[in-house]
Amino acid sequence: MADDSKSDSKAEIGSYVAVGDSFTEGVGDPGPGGAFVGWADRFAVLLADRRPEGDFQYTNLAVRGKLLDQIVADQVPRAVGMAPDLVSFCAGGNDIIRPGTDPDEVAERFERALAQLTAVSGTVMVTTGFDTRGVPVLKHLRGKIATYNGHVRAIADRYGCPVLDLWSLRSVQDRRAWDADRLHLSPEGHTRVALRAGQVLGLDVPADPEQAWPPLPPRGVLDVRRDNVAWAREFLVPWIGRRLRGESSGDHVTAKGALSPDDIRMRIASVA
Numbered sequence: 001m002a003d004d005s006k007s008d009s010k011a012e013i014g015s016y017v018a019v020g021d022s023f024t025e026g027v028g029d030p031g032p033g034g035a036f037v038g039w040a041d042r043f044a045v046l047l048a049d050r051r052p053e054g055d056f057q058y059t060n061l062a063v064r065g066k067l068l069d070q071i072v073a074d075q076v077p078r079a080v081g082m083a084p085d086l087v088s089f090c091a092g093g094n095d096i097i098r099p100g101t102d103p104d105e106v107a108e109r110f111e112r113a114l115a116q117l118t119a120v121s122g123t124v125m126v127t128t129g130f131d132t133r134g135v136p137v138l139k140h141l142r143g144k145i146a147t148y149n150g151h152v153r154a155i156a157d158r159y160g161c162p163v164l165d166l167w168s169l170r171s172v173q174d175r176r177a178w179d180a181d182r183l184h185l186s187p188e189g190h191t192r193v194a195l196r197a198g199q200v201l202g203l204d205v206p207a208d209p210e211q212a213w214p215p216l217p218p219r220g221v222l223d224v225r226r227d228n229v230a231w232a233r234e235f236l237v238p239w240i241g242r243r244l245r246g247e248s249s250g251d252h253v254t255a256k257g258a259l260s261p262d263d264i265r266m267r268i269a270s271v272a
Helices: 008-012 039-048 068-074 076-082 103-118 139-159 187-200 221-245 261-271
Strands: 015-019 057-060 086-089 123-127
Touching: 015 039, 015 076, 039 057, 039 086, 039 187, 039 261, 068 076, 068 103, 076 103, 086 103, 103 123, 103 139, 123 139
Parallel strands: 015 057, 015 086, 086 123
Antiparallel strands: none
């Protein structure tokens, strides 16, 4: 059975490759020049802090909007070629939210890709999907996402992979954990996921990802309705339009590639 907590040996990871879509690219956690930071970059810094200076390699291959087969075709072979100590693999979410997709079938393709990664990587950490009960455009897919999550956990058990369980991360149910588009995490949300990823691999993390949020002032019904209308106009309508046109937010985006921990720290500090 896979164990979500790993021994201190995982603190000796010297190379890490992040594979995935917008979540792993870091959309919602803006950096300088229109780039994003995100949980994987922040997690890479936590790993690098356990190594001698200059003795850590990190590559982020994730690109927003990518479906599982695109990730398998474009990113998985690159990750396999690097044979890193650690891979984080988050894929299939964009498939699951598309109408008519079968989570059982998506999971079969996910497992085939995972087998490729585990064959060459020291550790492959997989992620579940978030609980979407508070996401207006996705809450009706909650059961479908839960089914896919069950498959991901079962596959992880078979291959001995640690699981970054986002469904159980209660702190991201707060609206402040999410970007204005309500589909991607905010900087604080990404930070909490990075901390949880560190816990999954048995690292001593600098803060509790489940730390309580400060109280919010009450919001009236009219305030909520006004926010919902503005959100629909700015984010929901364009999102639906892209789906109808067969476009992806990642059509003209290239992966961040190799990043040094110092570069990530500067990106974070520049927007702090």
